[in-house]
Amino acid sequence: MDLELHVPISPTEGFFNRLRYLFRSWQIYGDRGLGYRFVVTVGADQEPEDLLDRVPWARGEPIVWRWFPRHLFRRHSWWGTINDRFRADIVADYFVTLDADMLFAGSIAHALELLPNGRIAGVPAYETPFRDLGPGETSAGRWQHLFAAAGLRSPAFTFVHSAAGGLSPAYFNNAFLIMRRDIAHRLGAQIFDEMDNCDRILGHMPFRDQLALTLAICRIGLKAAALPLRFNHFIGEPAPSEFREEWREARLLHYTNNNIFNSERDAHSPASIAAWLREIDANRLDGIRSRFYET
Numbered sequence: 001m002d003l004e005l006h007v008p009i010s011p012t013e014g015f016f017n018r019l020r021y022l023f024r025s026w027q028i029y030g031d032r033g034l035g036y037r038f039v040v041t042v043g044a045d046q047e048p049e050d051l052l053d054r055v056p057w058a059r060g061e062p063i064v065w066r067w068f069p070r071h072l073f074r075r076h077s078w079w080g081t082i083n084d085r086f087r088a089d090i091v092a093d094y095f096v097t098l099d100a101d102m103l104f105a106g107s108i109a110h111a112l113e114l115l116p117n118g119r120i121a122g123v124p125a126y127e128t129p130f131r132d133l134g135p136g137e138t139s140a141g142r143w144q145h146l147f148a149a150a151g152l153r154s155p156a157f158t159f160v161h162s163a164a165g166g167l168s169p170a171y172f173n174n175a176f177l178i179m180r181r182d183i184a185h186r187l188g189a190q191i192f193d194e195m196d197n198c199d200r201i202l203g204h205m206p207f208r209d210q211l212a213l214t215l216a217i218c219r220i221g222l223k224a225a226a227l228p229l230r231f232n233h234f235i236g237e238p239a240p241s242e243f244r245e246e247w248r249e250a251r252l253l254h255y256t257n258n259n260i261f262n263s264e265r266d267a268h269s270p271a272s273i274a275a276w277l278r279e280i281d282a283n284r285l286d287g288i289r290s291r292f293y294e295t
Contacts, residue, residue, distance in 0.1 A: 001112075002035030004092040006085040008068075009100050010078070011044050014268045016055050018100040021267070023061070025104040025295065034109070036062065039088055043068035043081025076195055079209040082174060083195060086188035095184035097122075099175035099254065101263040102232075105295045106251040111178050111231050120179040120187075120217060121225040122172035123232035126163035129171070129207035143169060149201040150194070150215055162229050162243065170224035171214045175254050176232040183222065190216040235260070235292050247288035253295060260289060 007022065009015035023038060030036070040063060042051070048067040052059055068084045076083075085097055094112065115121045128139040144154050147169075155169035162173070179187075194212035202208065217224055229243045233250040236258030255261050266276040277293075285293050 001094070002037075002092040003031075003094045003096050004037055004039050004088075004090055005096045005098055006039045006041065006088060007098045007100055008041045008043065008078075008081045008085060010081075011042050011046075011049070011051060011054075013054075014264060015100055016051075017269050017273075018263065018267050020055070020057055021273070022098065022100055022102055022104070023058075023063070029104040029106055029295070031107050031109050035092070037092070038063045039085070040065050041068055041081055041085050041088065042066070043073050043078060043084070045070060045073055072192075076192075077204075079206075080192070080195065082209040083191045083212060086184050086191050088188075090181045090184055093181060095179055095181055097174055097177040098252075099256070101254065101256050101267065102175060103253045103255070103292070103295050104251065105253050105291060106249070108178075108231065108251050111227055111251075114225065114227060115178055116223065116225060118180075118183065119223040119225050120170075120172075120177060120183055121227050122174070122177040123227050123229055124159045124162045124168065125171050125173045125207075125210060126234060127161050128164070128166065128168065129205075129211055131206075139166065139168070146198075146201055146211070146215075147218070150197045150219075152215065152218055155214075155218060159224075159226055162232075163234065169214055170217050171210060172224075173232055173254075174210050174213065175256075176227075176252055178227075186220055186222075187213070187216050190220060194219070233288055234258070235288050247291055250288060250291055253288070253292050255292060258289075260285070261292070 009019055068081045072080050130139050130142040147155050157167035159168045159170055191212050194215040198208040198211050229246040230249040230251050232252050232254055234254045255263055266272050282293050
């Protein structure tokens with residue numbers, strides 16, 4: 001059994017450094033019994049370039065580099081870079097998505113055990129993607145409008161947002177998804193059509209990468225499974241009470257959007273990380289934030 005771990009980045013020093021720490025955390029805490037390679041999808045308004053001179057630490061490592069086509073980047077920007085991972089030439093048994101602003105803190109083998117045959121699995125998104133609801137509007141109503149305008153029947157609201165609570169369709173945070181190779185191929189053939197649908201119906205809104213995935217899952221008729229928060233544990237917000245102990249079993253730490261560690265500033269370089277470690281008062285950290293500091 002082997003894995004491909006797919007990470008989207010921009011070709012900047014900050015992203016290279018975040019990728020470096022993600023890769024190193026896999027080497028320390030990941031599943032040593034599994035074959036693996038990292039596949040890095042690079043997106044920018046430029047022609048492809050050889051990046052190894054800028055990331056010398058990656059030489060000789062099981063890392064494959066691919067570029068999101070420039071004309072598609074101009075159309076879909078960063079959200080297209082994220083979803084282009086599904087169109088990669090996948091050769092491993094299992095396809096895994098990751099964000100660069102993550103750290104492994106333990107084995108993910110249990111996620112494979114929780115993945116029923118023919119399904120896609122991930123941690124439900126932290127909260128609704130519809131952050132601009134007006135008076136009288138509901139998230140469920142916006143979902144129903146999106147599905148109807150995209151030519152789909154009304155969705156089943158069977159997932160629970162992992163931070164805010166509340167129900168949604170199969171709407172994931174794309175920072176950790178796992179599926180068999182054939183499922184990823186099927187999604188890759190559909191997902192940019194769904195991005196066009198999202199643009200047409202909702203405009204160029206944030207989270208359209210994740211919304212497009214939900215539409216693709218439902219249009220293809222895939223079964224989706226919700227994973228425990230431990231497989232994509234954010235450090236920025238308190239979890240709902242029923243998930244409060246998940247930090248003890250956290251396998252992947254997601255340090256986006258928090259008030260103790262800025263992914264753009266503090267993760268920019270080894271020097272900036274060292275400075276953060278010197279300046280932070282570890283005694284004031286607890287729970288998942290303490291796990292992050294230790295990792």
